[in-house]
Amino acid sequence: MKKILIALGFTFAAMSSQAALTFTEVGTTISTNTYNDVIGVGSGATFAYGFLSADAGDIVTFTNLASFTEAGYTNVFINGVDIFSNKTGDGDTFSFVSAGGALEFLFRDANGVEFTNGNSSIAVVTGSTYGFTDQFLLLLDDSAANLTDFDDHAVGVSAVPVPAALPLMASALGAFGIARRRNKAKAA
Numbered sequence: 001m002k003k004i005l006i007a008l009g010f011t012f013a014a015m016s017s018q019a020a021l022t023f024t025e026v027g028t029t030i031s032t033n034t035y036n037d038v039i040g041v042g043s044g045a046t047f048a049y050g051f052l053s054a055d056a057g058d059i060v061t062f063t064n065l066a067s068f069t070e071a072g073y074t075n076v077f078i079n080g081v082d083i084f085s086n087k088t089g090d091g092d093t094f095s096f097v098s099a100g101g102a103l104e105f106l107f108r109d110a111n112g113v114e115f116t117n118g119n120s121s122i123a124v125v126t127g128s129t130y131g132f133t134d135q136f137l138l139l140l141d142d143s144a145a146n147l148t149d150f151d152d153h154a155v156g157v158s159a160v161p162v163p164a165a166l167p168l169m170a171s172a173l174g175a176f177g178i179a180r181r182r183n184k185a186k187a188a
Contacts, residue, residue, distance in 0.1 A: 023053075032147060038068040039125065047150055049119065052138070053103060060103065062079055062156070065132075065137070086152065086154075111143050113142070138154065
């Protein structure tokens, strides 16, 4: 019985593993545009900017939200070799296993200006607050015009700790199997 309880403990630990996609705020900026097309807030909204990080082994997924942008410029989001445009590919995703630490990505606008993780032109907001399934939304304010609107390109970010949970789940199932085999041997 004791071994079954230990195995159950491993199982619950495996099932409760959480992805640690974290946001470290560096500062805030204020929107001066009349309306943000991505999340629907008006002028004067305060947006946080800073660094988005993930734990090693988390599966991080970026989702292009092109249909929520209103930029006249063509902006792109780049992570490694995958590129999303704010004009096409709405709903396209790109996933990778995080090495841990700050995520490496950038936005590039039509003027060639690049905005990397932590830049004050990228607002980071919690997706669920605005009805999105992503853990966080990255909202770009490109270098066009003098408006601060953060709706020139939007990308959702989520993380799942699948690889970290699998070995723990396998050990729990193995412990169940050993306990069952020993019980059968005692009964025979």
